[in-house]
Amino acid sequence: MQKEDSENMILPKHMIEERKAVAGIAHQSQMQPVGVDLTLGEVHAFEGEGKIDFDNSKRRLPKTRKLEFGDEITLGKGCYKVIFNEHVHIPSDCAAFGFPRSSLLRCGANMHCAVWDPGYDGRSESLLVVENPHGIVLEKNAKLAQLVFVRLAEEARELYSGVYKGENKK
Numbered sequence: 001m002q003k004e005d006s007e008n009m010i011l012p013k014h015m016i017e018e019r020k021a022v023a024g025i026a027h028q029s030q031m032q033p034v035g036v037d038l039t040l041g042e043v044h045a046f047e048g049e050g051k052i053d054f055d056n057s058k059r060r061l062p063k064t065r066k067l068e069f070g071d072e073i074t075l076g077k078g079c080y081k082v083i084f085n086e087h088v089h090i091p092s093d094c095a096a097f098g099f100p101r102s103s104l105l106r107c108g109a110n111m112h113c114a115v116w117d118p119g120y121d122g123r124s125e126s127l128l129v130v131e132n133p134h135g136i137v138l139e140k141n142a143k144l145a146q147l148v149f150v151r152l153a154e155e156a157r158e159l160y161s162g163v164y165k166g167e168n169k170k
Contacts, residue, residue, distance in 0.1 A: 010034045011094065011149040021094070021149060023087040026141060030086075035148040037101065039141045041085040041123065043067045043075065056163075069140065076135045080128045082111075083168050085141065090120045093155045098126060098145045108132025111145045118152065119159025123168035 013031050016022065022036045030037040044064035051060040064081050067073060090096055098113030112127040126145060130136050138144075 009151050011151060016149055019091050021089055021091060022147065023089070024085055026085070030143065032146055035146040036086070037143040038084040038086050038098070038145045038147055039143055040082060040138055042083040043073055044081040046079060046081065072137055072139045074135055074137050075130050077130050077133055080130070081125055082128045082144065083125050084123055087123055087169070088116060088120065088147065090116050090118050092118045092159055093152050094118060094149050095152060096147050096149045098147050100145055101143055104144055107136050109136050113145060116147070117160035118156035119161065120165060122164065122166050125168065
C-alpha cells in the first residue's frame with residue numbers, strides 16, 4: 001500500500017470499484033469522482049407512528065405502504081421512505097455518508113441519510129422529504145443520493161451487526 005493510501009481520505013472511484021463496495025450499478029455514469037450515485041428502487045408512504053428509545057428495546061418502526069409505479073411516480077409534499085436499488089457493502093476500514101444529489105435539492109426535495117457503518121451490508125433505506133408545494137416527479141431508477149466513502153484511520157474493531165444488516169436483499 002502506498003503511503004497516501006494508508007492515510008484518512010475519501011475513497012476515489014477506482015478504490016470503490018476495487019473493493020466491490022457497491023453492487024448492482026446499472027450504468028457507469030453512477031460512478032462519481034468521490035462516490036457512487038444511488039438510485040430509486042422503491043417508494044413507501046408512512047402509515048403510522050414510530051417509536052425510538054435509548055436501547056432499542058421499545059423501538060417500533062412505522063408501518064409503510066409500498067407505492068406502485070411504472071416509469072415514474074408523482075409525489076406530493078411530504079415524507080417518504082425510499083429503498084435504493086444498489087446493494088452496499090461497507091469495508092471494515094471505511095464508513096460512508098449519503099448526500100442528496102444537487103438536482104434533487106433544486107427540485108425542492110431532500111434526502112436524509114444515516115451513517116453507513118463498517119460491516120453494513122444491504123439495500124439501504126433513506127428518508128425523502130418533498131418540500132416543493134407542487135411535488136416532484138421521479139422516474140424509475142432516478143439518481144437520488146451520492147454515497148461517499150471515507151477511509152478510517154484503522155480497521156474497525158467491531159463491524160455493524162444491527163437489525164438492518166442484510167436488509168432488503170433481493
